[in-house]
Amino acid sequence: xxxxxxxxxxxxxxxxxxxxxxxxxxxxxxxxxxxxxxxxxxxxxxxxxxxxxxxxxxxxxxxxxxxxxxxxxxxxxxxxxxxxxxxxxxxxxxxxxxxxxxxxxxxxxxxxxxxxxxxxxxxxxxxxxxxxxxxxxxxxxxxxxxxxxxxxxxxxxxxxxxxxxxxxxxxxxxxxxxxxxxxxxxxxxxxxxxxxxxxxxxxxxxxxxxxxxxxxxxxxxxxxxxxxxxxxxxxxxxxxxxxxxxxxxxxxxxxxxxxxxxxxxxxxxxxxxxxxxxxxxxxxxxxxxxxxxxx
Amino acid sequence: xxxxxxxxxxxxxxxxxxxxxxxxxxxxxxxxxxxxxxxxxxxxxxxxxxxxxxxxxxxxxxxxxxxxxxxxxxxxxxxxxxxxxxxxxxxxxxxxxxxxxxxxxxxxxxxxxxxxxxxxxxxxxxxxxxxxxxxxxxxxxxxxxxxxxxxxxxxxxxxxxxxxxxxxxxxxxxxxxxxxxxxxxxxxxxxxxxxxxxxxxxxxxxxxxxxxxxxxxxxxxxxxxxxxxxxxxxxxxxxxxxxxxxxxxxxxxxxxx
Numbered sequence: 342x343x344x345x346x347x348x349x350x351x352x353x354x355x356x357x358x359x360x361x362x363x364x365x366x367x368x369x370x371x372x373x374x375x376x377x378x379x380x381x382x383x384x385x386x387x388x389x390x391x392x393x394x395x396x397x398x399x400x401x402x403x404x405x406x407x408x409x410x411x412x413x414x415x416x417x418x419x420x421x422x423x424x425x426x427x428x429x430x431x432x433x434x435x436x437x438x439x440x441x442x443x444x445x446x447x448x449x450x451x452x453x454x455x456x457x458x459x460x461x462x463x464x465x466x467x468x469x470x471x472x473x474x475x476x477x478x479x480x481x482x483x484x485x486x487x488x489x490x491x492x493x494x495x496x497x498x499x500x501x502x503x504x505x506x507x508x509x510x511x512x513x514x515x516x517x518x519x520x521x522x523x524x525x526x527x528x529x530x531x532x533x534x535x536x537x538x539x540x541x542x543x544x545x546x547x548x549x550x551x552x553x554x555x556x557x558x559x560x561x562x563x564x565x566x567x568x569x570x571x572x573x574x575x576x577x578x579x580x581x582x583x584x585x586x587x588x589x590x591x592x593x594x595x596x597x598x599x600x601x602x603x604x605x606x607x608x609x610x611x612x613x614x615x616x617x618x619x620x621x622x623x624x625x626x627x628x629x630x631x632x633x634x635x636x
Numbered sequence: 637x638x639x640x641x642x643x644x645x646x647x648x649x650x651x652x653x654x655x656x657x658x659x660x661x662x663x664x665x666x667x668x669x670x671x672x673x674x675x676x677x678x679x680x681x682x683x684x685x686x687x688x689x690x691x692x693x694x695x696x697x698x699x700x701x702x703x704x705x706x707x708x709x710x711x712x713x714x715x716x717x718x719x720x721x722x723x724x725x726x727x728x729x730x731x732x733x734x735x736x737x738x739x740x741x742x743x744x745x746x747x748x749x750x751x752x753x754x755x756x757x758x759x760x761x762x763x764x765x766x767x768x769x770x771x772x773x774x775x776x777x778x779x780x781x782x783x784x785x786x787x788x789x790x791x792x793x794x795x796x797x798x799x800x801x802x803x804x805x806x807x808x809x810x811x812x813x814x815x816x817x818x819x820x821x822x823x824x825x826x827x828x829x830x831x832x833x834x835x836x837x838x839x840x841x842x843x844x845x846x847x848x849x850x851x852x853x854x855x856x857x858x859x860x861x862x863x864x865x866x867x868x869x870x871x872x873x874x875x876x877x878x879x880x881x882x883x884x885x886x887x888x889x890x891x892x893x
Contacts, residue, residue: 415791433793441791447784451806451883460802464792502886516788526791 362429363390364556365414365524370423372409383409385581386423391573393523396550396557398571400564402617406582407560411526414558415441427524438465440522440555442530446509448501454512455497458484461520468520487515491545507538511545518549525555531566540598543569547595564610565601568592576613578620586616673853678860681853689842693861696827696839699755700865703762704823711767711819712812715774719808720800725775736768740826744833753834762826766819773815777808810884813877820869824862 372384384406391397399407412418413425416433425432440461448457462468462480472480488497491511501509510530517525527546531539547570550557561567567574568590576586590609592600600606655675661667662674669677682689714732717724740761747757781804789799831840839858846854882890 416793417787417790439791439793441788443784443787445784447782447788449785449803449806451809451881460788461792463802464789464794464798500883500886500890502883520792 362393363426364393364395364428365389365391365558366424366426367410367413368424368426370410370413370420370425372406372413372418373421382581384413385583387582387584389575389584391556391558393556394554396559396570396572398559398561398567398574399577400561400567400574400613400617401577401582402579403562404582405577405579407562407577408528409582411441411528411558411560414524415439415526437524438520438522439524439526440517440520441526442510442513442517442528444529444532446501446506446513448509448512448516450501453498453500454488454493454504455481455484457501458488458497458512458515458519460516465520484515484519487519488512490549491515491542507534507542510534510538511542514542514546514549518553518555521553522555525557527557527559527561529561531563532561539563539566544595544598546570551594564613568606568609568613569596569598569601574613576616576620578617585620586613588613670850670852673856677853678856682857682860685854685857689857689861692837692839692842692858693865695755695837696824696831696862697865699758699827699831699838700762700820700823700869703759703827704766704820704869706759707763707766707819707823708770708816710763711770711815712774714767714771715808716778716800716805718771719775719778720796720804725779732768732771735764740765741829741833744830747830748834753836755835755837757834758827758830758838758840761830762823765826766823769815769818769822770812773811774808777811778804781807810877810881813873813881816873816877817870820873821866824866828862 367387367389369386369388370384371382371386374381374383383404387406387410389410399410401407409418413420414427414432416425427435428437429435448454449460452460459476459480462476462483463472468480485494485497488494491514493508493511493515496504496508496512501512504512510533514530517527531542534542543566550570557571559567559570571590573587573589575584576588577583578585588609592606659674659676662672673681714728718728718732719725743764744757744761747760751757751760778800785803785807786799789803794802827838828840828843831838832844835841839862843855843858846852846858878885878890
């Protein structure tokens with residue numbers, strides 16, 4: 342609350358709306374968890390701009406503040422210092438529809454797949470106002486169509502616990518997209534899946550992105566996934582969390598899984614890996630060697 | 637497939653066996669009915685004096701159900717308050733626990749002082765006994781809601797009320813129904829205590845009068861009615877529970893709708 346007041350009150354607030362029009366903008370943002378002795382700097386001064394309709398991936402080791410950036414942009418947490426703007430407005434105040442998918446499917450177990458996916462239509466304006474009138478007609482058809490697009494046709498009356506992990510994750514993706522968000526946040530949504538399901542869902546995700554064209558921010562620790570899906574990859578380092586590289590992915594779309602084995606693709610992921618490995622803060626030598634070996 | 641039928645038969649046999657044993661032991665040791673009446677005597681008394689008993693039973697059931705309804709409203713309201721606000725938790729919880737530790741028999745005279753003997757003190761006593769488990773369970777259910785589920789809602793910019801109605805309360809239903817089963821039996825206890833102390837109607841009053849005239853079979857008939865009413869309400873809420881919270885048990889019948 343106080344942050345919003347500070348940002349909107351004095352000079353920097355209004356001037357930002359006339360900025361070059363980046364859809365998401367982080368300006369010198371820091372974030373610390375905890376207080377006093379147990380303070381953890383999750384993110385040091387970070388600036389990031391994402392253009393409208395872009396697909397950006399954040400990669401890095403655990404604890405590098407990837408998810409923190411995601412939560413800051415969604416407004417789930419507030420920046421300790423600095424500003425986060427979405428569509429030129431302070432985050433939280435912006436009239437932008439946001440969709441979010443998490444590492445766990447986080448479906449509500451008391452609702453059928455249909456009702457789970459329809460949840461955003463019940464909550465998010467402008468759908469919210471029409472929910473009662475359209476939930477058995479237009480909205481239902483909309484949900485069924487999206488479920489069919491991810492290969493879940495005929496499952497809409499099942500409960501989440503009757504489905505496999507991959508199916509739940511598909512449904513979770515549908516839920517994050519059903520209200521046609523301008524901004525889509527993906528927090529390692531494929532992390533808990535087996536490789537084949539994951540690769541299949543990459544293609545599904547790519548197709549969904551090309552049809553709906555939301556601005557996507559994907560957090561992942563899978564470099565192949567980042568290179569397959571994103572237009573731009575930001576590499577992050579841990580302790581303290583910061584962005585150390587920002588590179589464009591040049592591969593044409595639609596990308597296929599077999600492309601991920603081509604030399605260009607491999608050299609890109611290899612380059613990214615080098616960034617991450619060399620950015621690790623120095624530790625006691627033998628421990629690093631032992632820990633590094635299995636990878 | 638037959639295992640369920642077998643289980644039912646076994647449990648029915650055990651229950652019937654319990655009463656048969658009771659009967660047999662009373663007969664074998666020649667226990668007088670003023671000490672412990674036989675099940676057949678109790679049932680005979682119940683049937684024989686049914687016209688005199690049933691208005692009392694209706695009175696008790698009426699008081700219990702009214703109290704239970706109020707107890708649910710009060711319990712859910714307090715539970716939502718305690719479960720969703722840290723401050724309310726800190727303030728209300730010690731008060732609630734202190735209040736629920738008071739023996740309710742001690743409270744009945746106060747209610748009688750305020751409202752006179754009869755229906756009102758019985759209902760109030762039953763409310764004080766039945767709302768507490770509901771508060772505790774609803775509060776626990778809300779307080780243990782997974783933060784991830786709330787994040788799903790917050791990412792959609794849902795209001796606190798949206799989160800309560802779409803995540804908090806549905807998620808709390810299994811806890812709520814578990815507490816209802818405790819609360820409904822507690823409501824009976826409260827009603828009967830108040831009737832025993834200060835009323836001229838109800839099963840509690842009937843049993844008190846019967847015991848003071850050493851009509852022990854009638855006392856036991858009263859107990860039997862209470863037990864049957866309690867089991868009946870318990871069964872009703874169990875059935876509703878299966879319908880509403882089948883998802884929590886991953887019940888396939890629930891899934892079939």
